Amino acid sequence: MKKAFILLVLSAISISANAVMVTANPSQDATIFASGGVNGIGDLFAGTSGGMGGVIDERRALMSFDLSGIPLGSIVTDASLTLSVLSAQGTVTGSLHRLMQDWTEGDQAGMGTGGGQPSVAAGGDDVTWTATGLGPAWTTAGANFVFAPSDSALIPSAGTVTFTSAAMLSDVQGWVDASLGNFGWILTGSTTSGNVRKFAAREALSNQPLLSVTYTAVPIPAAMWLFGSALGLLGWIRRNKPA
Numbered sequence: 001m002k003k004a005f006i007l008l009v010l011s012a013i014s015i016s017a018n019a020v021m022v023t024a025n026p027s028q029d030a031t032i033f034a035s036g037g038v039n040g041i042g043d044l045f046a047g048t049s050g051g052m053g054g055v056i057d058e059r060r061a062l063m064s065f066d067l068s069g070i071p072l073g074s075i076v077t078d079a080s081l082t083l084s085v086l087s088a089q090g091t092v093t094g095s096l097h098r099l100m101q102d103w104t105e106g107d108q109a110g111m112g113t114g115g116g117q118p119s120v121a122a123g124g125d126d127v128t129w130t131a132t133g134l135g136p137a138w139t140t141a142g143a144n145f146v147f148a149p150s151d152s153a154l155i156p157s158a159g160t161v162t163f164t165s166a167a168m169l170s171d172v173q174g175w176v177d178a179s180l181g182n183f184g185w186i187l188t189g190s191t192t193s194g195n196v197r198k199f200a201a202r203e204a205l206s207n208q209p210l211l212s213v214t215y216t217a218v219p220i221p222a223a224m225w226l227f228g229s230a231l232g233l234l235g236w237i238r239r240n241k242p243a
Contacts, residue, residue, distance in 0.1 A: 021212060022069065025065075025211075028062075028105035029064070029202050033057050034058040036129055037122060040126055042109045043199060045116070046060060047196030048190055049193070050196070058191055062127065062185075065184060067182065070215055071218070076176055077215060077216060078213070082210045088157035090192075093154050094189050095187070102183050103133055104126075106123060106125050143186050149167075150171055
């Protein structure tokens with residue numbers, strides 16, 4: 001009987017405490033330009049150009065992720081975002097900030113190769129430096145986001161960069177349990193001309209932005225039933241224990 005009790009308890013713990021890792025590409029992403037244009041279906045940029053295509057312009061990358069597949073109430077134990085660098089100018093420290101206002105990607109590609117310049121004209125449903133694409137303007141030009149970065153990293157001129165921190169974990173936890181609006185992150189870079197990075201976007205054939213999340217689901221009914229059964233068995237053992 002004692003062995004059966006131990007097995008029931010271990011089964012309940014196993015069911016309720018298994019860690020699960022999921023990965024997701026952005027459900028939407030876009031680059032906004034200080035000059036007012038947008039690139040919603042091309043590469044992502046962060047930093048300030050230094051003559052690329054004759055345009056000197058600060059640009060910022062927005063990304064959001066659909067996390068509806070993670071059960072409500074789950075405990076997030078790890079979160080990281082990996083971006084692939086396609087090209088570079090100068091030196092850039094990228095800062096990832098949690099967005100505080102909803103937005104939409106729109107459908108505008110950039111004028112230059114890979115969206116290196118803003119689109120000719122942004123439509124009413126395109127996110128821009130001043131507009132969310134959903135009707136309301138950004139509360140602050142350049143997007144409404146938390147001033148303190150969730151993470152920062154020196155971005156290499158090639159390869160990949162990964163952002164991961166306790167603040168990012170807190171962001172994702174808030175998105176999962178709906179205590180925060182899930183509007184994604186914005187990646188900002190240098191404001192000095194000649195320091196910019198280009199990243200693969202969700203439309204790329206490979207190396208799209210990748211969010212990895214590890215979580216532990218809350219005890220499910222089966223685990224609760226097993227735990228209750230284990231307690232009942234323990235009570236039966238005690239009642240029937242020889243004097």
